[in-house]
Amino acid sequence: MTDWTRASAAQMVAALKSGEVTSVELTQAHLDRIAAVDGAVHAFLHINGEQALETARGVDEARAAGEELPELAGVPIAVKDILVTQGMPTTAGSKILEGWEPQYDATVTRKLREARMPILGKTNMDEFAMGSSTEHSGYGPTHNPWDLERIPGGSGGGSSASLAAWEAPLAIGSDTGGSIRQPASVTGTVGVKPTYGGVSRYGAIALASSLDQLGPCARTVEDAALLHEVMGGHDPMDATSLQEPVPSCVEAARQGREGDLTGVRVGVIKELSGEGYQAGVEQRFNEGLEKLKELGAEIVEVSCPSFEYALAAYYLILPSEASSNLAKFDSVRFGMRVEKGNVERTMAATRAEGFGDEVKRRIMLGTYALSAGFYDAYYGSAQKVRTLIQRDFEAAFEQADVLVSPTTPTTPFKLGERIDDPLAMYLNDVATIPANLAGIPGMSLPSGTAPEDGLPTGFQILAPAHEDARMYRIGAALEKKLAEEWGGPLASQAPELEVAK
């Protein structure tokens, strides 16, 4: 009997169309897998089994009746708990929203329903997407399926772990400074942050509105492309939504698999290497470059000198925007309330109990950066650095069609190792943050495992704004070349998880 949890979404689509499998069978196989391993992995905060099976049954009936169905109809998906979902609890990983059931769907949730994809459940995340390890979740951390003592990345560690543990073939992520790409890197999966505005943010609980972007998480580049095209497109409910057609990601991925990158210029970002980068991460990255060269690409070195200041600018802009966005958690309209005398003291008591330490740190940092007397030196300067980073990218993209770097400087570290050192935690995102500051798209795909610890390493591809399709072409070409060497996708190399009886 085929174990359908090991298939790619593209293979599931083909099998559904040919009648080899039903959506109910696919959905049930994933729910069974979740029941078997999620006690140890803890990728999910909420499991939506009944509704998922109902969607699946509807798809199977429609298919039997000969109805036209969307491409991914019947393929199950996991959704990061940052998206509001009517009829399912939504917490964004925070205790302040425990038990909240939204009264409406996010645009992306609606699109998944219209695509008739069974929603398996809501995945764990750092509280309000603040973190790189899921250790800041109000509901306990997720464990990396490659080694349960290690972090699955963050903030979208629940989504990445669900893919690596074969609990879901596809998942939704959100990326403010790397929360899709870094978890993909440390779990040996694929994650894409689209161009800012490429996917509607309506109904995604906001962290930093000028940086946040939703995107697809998958185990293959082609699967990510299929999901990207479902999620993307203009939405009048989001004023920052791009008014242009969704890029042809699937076509680009299929073109990439043909394996010819002749004439493509790949720029290696000089500043994203060296000190702080683990040897095995750099080794696999360099091997990836060799593969691109074999495919016909030309490798050039580019310099982005202002990246030195990216992390600092990010940790001023993000907290500033977050401190404003999180003001809505005031114990009045929804969420937790801790009564304490008058309304002002009730708010302060509620926020003290409902928010975790990292959220409090960032709210206070933002309050400080925006306060009178400090605004110009901090927030104002950070916005200028943002301009300098955009200029660096513009200059680099004159010399290269795409830019590349390791996604994250190290393989996954142990849970608890950096929890008391916020600055060490922030360094995880040093290579992913510049793309958010500039609004450009970025992808992470597996480059192998580091020889020194056997844990996954990631390869990041960045493209100019609106040119998301380019990453899919080059990513799919590299992925195919690497898979030939590995004898299959990297995720298959992860140790088998113990299955609960």
Place this chain on the structure above:
Amino acid sequence: MSSLERSDVARLAALARIDMTDEDLDRMSGQLSAIVDSVAKVAEVAGQDVPATSHPIPMANVHRPDEVRPSLTQEAALSSAPEAEEGRFRVPQILGEEA
């Protein structure tokens, strides 16, 4: 730029409406000072002639048609409130110290 004092952190917590215990303030002031010191370097490179960027993809005058659309009912909007009364959100006393 100087580091944050414990009293600064207490003032920020009050502004941000987050109660803090003495122990919270001790821990937070050390961590926030370290973060503030490390991010202060943005001021080194940002010269007068560099314009600020607040939004990554330039857009202006984004409108949608001014049409009445379906929206949440009053009942739905109040359904998640900690407390509601007569079709309104109910909150603790706003003025005065005694509840």
